Amino acid sequence: xxxxxxxxxxxxxxxxxxxxxxxxxxxxxxxxxxxxxxxxxxxxxxxxxxxxxxxxxxxxxxxxxxxxxxxxxxxxxxxxxxxxxxxxxxxxxxxxx
Amino acid sequence: xxxxxxxxxxxxxxxxxxxxxxxxxxxxxxxxxxxxxxxxxxxxxxxxxxxxxxxxxxxxxxxxxxxxxxxxxxxxxxxxxxxxxxxxxxxxxxxxxxxxxxxxxxxxxxxxxxxxxxxxxxxxxxxxxxxxxxxxxxxxxxxxxxxxxxxxxxxxxxxxxxxxxxxxxxxxxxxxxxxxxxxxxxxxxxxxxxxxxxxxxxxxxxxxxxxxxxxxxxxxxxxxxxxxxxxxxxxxxxxxxxxxxxxxxxxxxxxxxxxxxxxxxxxxxxxxxxxxxxxxxxxxxxxxxxxxxxxxxxxxxxxxxxxxxxxxxxxxxxxxxxxxxxxxxxxxxxxxxxxxxxxxxxxxxxxxxxxxxxxxxxxxxxxxxxxxxxxxxxxxxxxxxxxxxxxxxxxxxxxxxxxxxxxxxxxxxxxxxxxxxxxxxxxxxxxxxxxxxxxxxxxxxxxxxxxxxxxxxxxxxxxxxxxxxxxxxxxxxxxxxxx
Numbered sequence: 001x002x003x004x005x006x007x008x009x010x011x012x013x014x015x016x017x018x019x020x021x022x023x024x025x026x027x028x029x030x031x032x033x034x035x036x037x038x039x040x041x042x043x044x045x046x047x048x049x050x051x052x053x054x055x056x057x058x059x060x061x062x063x064x065x066x067x068x069x070x071x072x073x074x075x076x077x078x079x080x081x082x083x084x085x086x087x088x089x090x091x092x093x094x095x096x097x
Numbered sequence: 098x099x100x101x102x103x104x105x106x107x108x109x110x111x112x113x114x115x116x117x118x119x120x121x122x123x124x125x126x127x128x129x130x131x132x133x134x135x136x137x138x139x140x141x142x143x144x145x146x147x148x149x150x151x152x153x154x155x156x157x158x159x160x161x162x163x164x165x166x167x168x169x170x171x172x173x174x175x176x177x178x179x180x181x182x183x184x185x186x187x188x189x190x191x192x193x194x195x196x197x198x199x200x201x202x203x204x205x206x207x208x209x210x211x212x213x214x215x216x217x218x219x220x221x222x223x224x225x226x227x228x229x230x231x232x233x234x235x236x237x238x239x240x241x242x243x244x245x246x247x248x249x250x251x252x253x254x255x256x257x258x259x260x261x262x263x264x265x266x267x268x269x270x271x272x273x274x275x276x277x278x279x280x281x282x283x284x285x286x287x288x289x290x291x292x293x294x295x296x297x298x299x300x301x302x303x304x305x306x307x308x309x310x311x312x313x314x315x316x317x318x319x320x321x322x323x324x325x326x327x328x329x330x331x332x333x334x335x336x337x338x339x340x341x342x343x344x345x346x347x348x349x350x351x352x353x354x355x356x357x358x359x360x361x362x363x364x365x366x367x368x369x370x371x372x373x374x375x376x377x378x379x380x381x382x383x384x385x386x387x388x389x390x391x392x393x394x395x396x397x398x399x400x401x402x403x404x405x406x407x408x409x410x411x412x413x414x415x416x417x418x419x420x421x422x423x424x425x426x427x428x429x430x431x432x433x434x435x436x437x438x439x440x441x442x443x444x445x446x447x448x449x450x451x452x453x454x455x456x457x458x459x460x461x462x463x464x465x466x467x468x469x470x471x472x473x474x475x476x477x478x479x480x481x482x483x484x485x486x487x488x489x490x491x492x493x494x495x496x497x498x499x500x501x502x503x504x505x506x507x508x509x510x511x512x513x514x515x516x517x518x519x520x521x522x523x524x525x526x527x528x529x530x531x532x533x534x535x536x537x538x539x540x541x542x543x544x545x546x547x548x549x550x551x552x553x554x555x556x557x558x559x560x561x562x563x564x565x566x567x568x569x570x571x572x573x574x575x576x577x578x579x580x
Contacts, residue, residue, distance in 0.1 A: 008458065017412060017457045018419070018434075019450060020442035029451060032511050036455050039512045040401040043471050046478070053473035054480060056303050056333070057289045057528020057552075063332060077196045083426035090421050093430050 008033055098124050100259035100579050104316040105349075107262055108164050118151035118158075118167030122211050125169045129213065129260045132578050136236045138245075138255040140174050141182050142214035150211045164347060165208040165323055171261040173252050174215035175222055176202050176307075177296040181212075185298045186230040187220045189424045189444030199296025200328045201265060201307050208323045213261050217251030220446045221415065222272055222300045224248050225517045226508065229448040234505060237279060238576035239542055243502040246276030252310045253280040258578040263311045263320050269300050270403050271497075271521025273308035274533035278497035278545025281535045281574055283562070285309045285317040288552045289528030290335035292321075293328035301410035302333070304403075304525050313572050314534065314562035315349045321555070322346040341556045353560040359391035359490035364520055369500045373544040377536045377565075378494070384568060386561075391490060393482040396523055398475050403522040404515055405459045405472035411449075412456030418444060451511060480527040487551045492561060495520050497533040497545035524549050532558045535571045543574070 010030040014021045075088055084091040098116060099106075110116050116124075126144050133139050147169060154167035177183050177195035184190045198206065205212075219229040227235040227250025235250040237243040238258040245254040249266030253276035256264050266273040268286040277284025285308050292307040299305060309320045322345035328334040341351075358381060365371070378388055420426035420440030427443055430436035445453070459468035486493060497520060508514045524531045529552055533545040550558045566572050 010454070013454050013457050013461070014438075016461060017453050018416070018437040018441055019445075019453070020438040023442045025447060025450070029447075029454060032451055033454055033458065035510070035512050036404065036451070036515075037458065039515070040405050040455075040459075040468065040472075043398055043401045043405070043475055044467075046395065046398050046471075046475055048471060048474035048478065051474040051477050053470055054477035055473055057480070057526070058333060058335065060335075063336075065329060074196065078422075081193055081196065081423040083420060083423075092421055093432050093436055095433055 008037065100128065101312060101573060101575065102262060103313050104164070104168060104262055104311070104319055107168050111158070111167050118154040118211060119148060121167070122147050122151040122169050122213070125213055125261055132258050132260060135241060136238060136254050136258055136578065137233050138217055138235055138251040138258065138260060139171070139214045140184060140186065140217050140232050140251065143181055143212060146181070147211050147213050154209050154211060163208055164319060165205070165210050167209060167211060169211040169213045169261060170205065171213045171216050171252060171255055171264040172202060173218055173249050173264065173266050175218060175267050175298045176265060177298070178202055178212070178215065181215065183215070183298070184231070185221050186218045186232055187444065187446065187449070188231045189418050191231065191425065193423055195296070197296060200293035200330060201324050202296065204324055204326070216255050216264055219248035219250065219448070221298070221411070221449050222248040222267055222269055223411070223448050223452050225271070225275060225514055226503070227251065227276070228505060229446055231446060237502045238578040239281060239502065240577065243504050243542070244279065246279035246502060248272040249310060250276045253277055253282060253284070256280070256282050256310045256312065257576045263309065263316055265324070266308050266310050267297060268306050268308045268525065269304045270407060270525045271518045273310060274521050274531055274545070274547060275498050275517070277310055277533045278535070278543065279502035281543030281576060283311050283314050283317050283535070283572060284533040285321055286531050287321060287325060287555055288335065288530045290333050291530070291553070291555070292325050293331040293334055295328055295330040299414040301407040302414060303410060304407060314532065314559055314566050317532070318345050318350050318559045318563070335553070337553065339553070350556065350559040350563045353564040355385045355387070356492050356557070356561060357387045357389065357490040359486050359493045360388060361393045361396065361486070361493060361495055362390050363393055363396040364495040367499060367519060368496050370539055373537045373539055374496055374546055377546050380565070380569060381494070384564065388494070389490065391486045391493070393486060393523065395475060395478045395482050399479055399523040399526060400515055400519055402472040402475040402479070403518065403526055404455065405468050406476065406526070408452045408456030409459050409469050410456070412453045412460065415449070415453055448511070476526045479523050483527045483529060492557060493549040495547045495549065497521065497547040501539055501542035501544060520547060528552060530555045530558055532562050534562050534565060535574065537571050538574065
């Protein structure tokens with residue numbers, strides 16, 4: 001087991017990913033994730049000295065558009081699929097007591 | 098009407114008045130009613146909407162009508178369709194009705210296709226077997242105990258079983274090409290950026306590309322030409338104009354010149370059975386093409402780099418599902434954190450959670466350089482491998498998948514499943530166009546070959562694929578559900 005495999009703290013990762021740490025299935029995931037990380041650790045064997053990272057397949061600069069209004073906000077239509085709304089607002093549990 | 102009719106035959110039948118679009122639509126709806134229970138290829142069938150679009154297409158048909166006017170198709174359930182469910186095969190979006198159409202959907206509406214419904218898939222396009230759907234697995238029409246491939250497994254099975262003459266799909270690491278190979282049909286993934294991603298639910302944004310699942314290369318070319326084009330709503334949409342692409346909207350690909358075709362030795366070294374691809378190579382030589390071995394030395398690192406990059410992008414993209422604005426929300430959340438965590442844990446399936454956690458790990462403090470940055474550097478090396486190979490050859494020929502369609506419930510180990518993608522992920526990392534064509538049967542199951550071209554040279558792939566299908570009848574072999 002490498003250092004990285006040993007270091008998988010599934011509870012911490014679940015918190016970062018906003019997944020339920022009580023989820024029983026997460027225990028299986030810990031073992032699976034260890035296997036996945038062991039597989040991706042194969043990358044360490046590749047010499048990448050001086051190689052520029054490639055974040056995107058197209059070598060083009062970000063495109064800009066003119067600053068004009070092109071869309072309108074259809075609030076009622078968008079909120080029709082929301083779990084809970086009131087008076088045009090999205091409702092969530094109370095944040096400030 | 099014949100279940101194996103290609104789009105140009107349907108077009109001719111509609112144009113000559115041999116049948117109407119309403120009759121054609123009834124025909125496919127009837128086939129769906131008869132066969133879909135066995136295959137589970139469709140998540141949603143819109144019979145009423147399809148018949149009304151067909152009636153409208155019949156009513157205003159004239160001599161100017163385009164080649165797709167009144168022809169039924171299906172969309173993978175990853176494309177937003179205004180007014181129809183768009184679930185991405187996830188419990189998270191089980192009740193989601195998109196308020197707008199994806200650009201692909203809009204383009205095809207303008208071409209007057211009839212939308213039969215939305216096809217099943219692996220949840221959020223994450224999978225190579227279509228076993229990861231909230232709506233249940235899809236069966237392979239050639240053998241119901243086997244997988245159709247994934248993630249566009251519903252689209253592939255639906256076309257193979259003639260429940261629709263053609264379907265859209267998306268390909269992030271092989272999700273059009275591998276199911277096409279497993280189901281014995283033609284799967285086409287254009288160059289990254291060629292088809293708009295607007296309204297296509299995001300999995301890994303630097304890899305996602307829409308494609309086609311069809312009976313033939315001629316059909317792939319036609320459907321592709323009606324989906325592609327610059328879209329200001331997609332920040333990574335490719336902007337160059339292509340006269341050949343405009344021509345494909347109404348005419349098949351042109352004659353194929355003699356090509357230099359490269360066979361990457363790293364791919365063939367990992368292939369289980371060479372019989373079918375050797376037969377294809379012999380046919381290509383006989384057609385006057387020159388075949389030679391080439392090397393893509395970083396192939397073995399592609400699956401690792403792909404699963405780091407795709408996981409990282411997925412964990413970012415899927416952070417939008419929070420139970421607030423749309424999608425699944427848990428019951429009685431006690432606070433905001435509880436709302437986020439339980440909504441996401443209940444809404445996402447096991448594979449989606451694995452990928453989110455893999456991506457979160459790769460992006461987390463202390464691991465970013467070792468995983469995400471390292472994967473991006475390997476991506477550059479893989480892309481450079483292709484560029485070097487294309488200095489000596491015009492097209493690459495590889496197997497599409499290591500073997501034929503595997504039995505359901507046999508690849509329980511995620512890493513074994515990920516390794517199925519070995520021949521398709523390198524092309525995705527480099528953003529190159531690739532075409533999977535059927536090349537015959539092995540033990541009664543279809544085998545596919547993959548043709549890969551340099552970026553934006555789709556015309557070369559389509560011309561070669563068409564020539565191949567004019568000289569062979571592998572694409573006309575029939576699955577069990579059609580026979």
